Amino acid sequence: MANPQATELFKIVEKYFPELSEKQRQQFLDMYPIYEEWNGKINVISRKDTENFYERHVLHSLSIAKIICFAPGSRLIDVGTGGGFPGIPLAVLFPDVEFLLIDSIGKKIRVVEDVAQQLGLSNVKAMQIRAEEVTQKFDFVLSRAVAEINTFWRWTSHLIAKKSQHEVPNGLLSLKGGDLLEEFADFPHFFKFYELRHYFSEEFFETKKLVYAHA
Structure with a gap:
């Protein structure tokens, strides 16, 4: 039986991703009570964000899929995943893609492992480990x-496979907010900003960006 509150809040995701399978839809609906329960134990997401869970966490994570459709068999790593974002929502959307979700904080990885198990996500592995x-x-x-981008590139650039199987070269996909021009002023590699307000009409996305970068 679907959680009525989850069903109502989930409409914002269905608005932008109307072609979900029934299994995917159910997995997304099941996320809400799982995270709500965990949030009662530890602060997985901001408690004031609970009613905005689908907009600020699920849809924000899925925004990456508006820019790139990952090929079956791709391998992705979510660094500093926290409670599982953006990795968990993307793993639901791309069941044929392998996801490794990592964080240095053990209790967050326990949340990710439990969420993945309860949702039946066999394409997700979680590890308490640093990217380096x-x-x-x-x-x-x-x-x-x-x-910050230069620091993050230093931590993660060794993780990027050289051989690409997508139209765009392998690289980083980072969800960020605000004015990024100063942060990227001395970044020595290719990068591109995607303004999420071009894809979503909600005010939350007005200053949000997806940054794509590669060597």
Whole structure:
């Protein structure tokens, strides 16, 4: 039985992603009570954000899919995933893509593992580890406001596989907000800003951006 509050709040996701399968729709609906329960134990997301869960966490994560459609068999790593964003929502949307979600804080990884298990996400693996210690290679590195770009590139550039299987070269996909011109002024690699207000009409997205970068 779907949570009535979740069903109502989820409409904002269906507005922009109307072609979800019934399984995906149910997985997204099931997220809300799982995160609500965890939030009662530890501060996974801001408690004032609970009623904006689908807009500020799920839809924000899924905005990456408005820019790039990941090919089946792709391998993605979500660095500093926190409670599982953007990795968990994207793993629901792309069930044929492998996701590694990492964070240095153990209790956050326990949340991610529980959410993935309850949602039946066999394409998600979670690890308590720092990006610098990971030796595997990935098509894309994902993040949501983890660190300033030069620092983040230093932590993660070794994770990017050289051989690309998408139209765009492998690289970083980072969700950020505000004026980024100063932050990127001395970034020595290719980057591009995607203004999320061009894809979503809600006020929350007015200053939000997806940054794509590659060597």
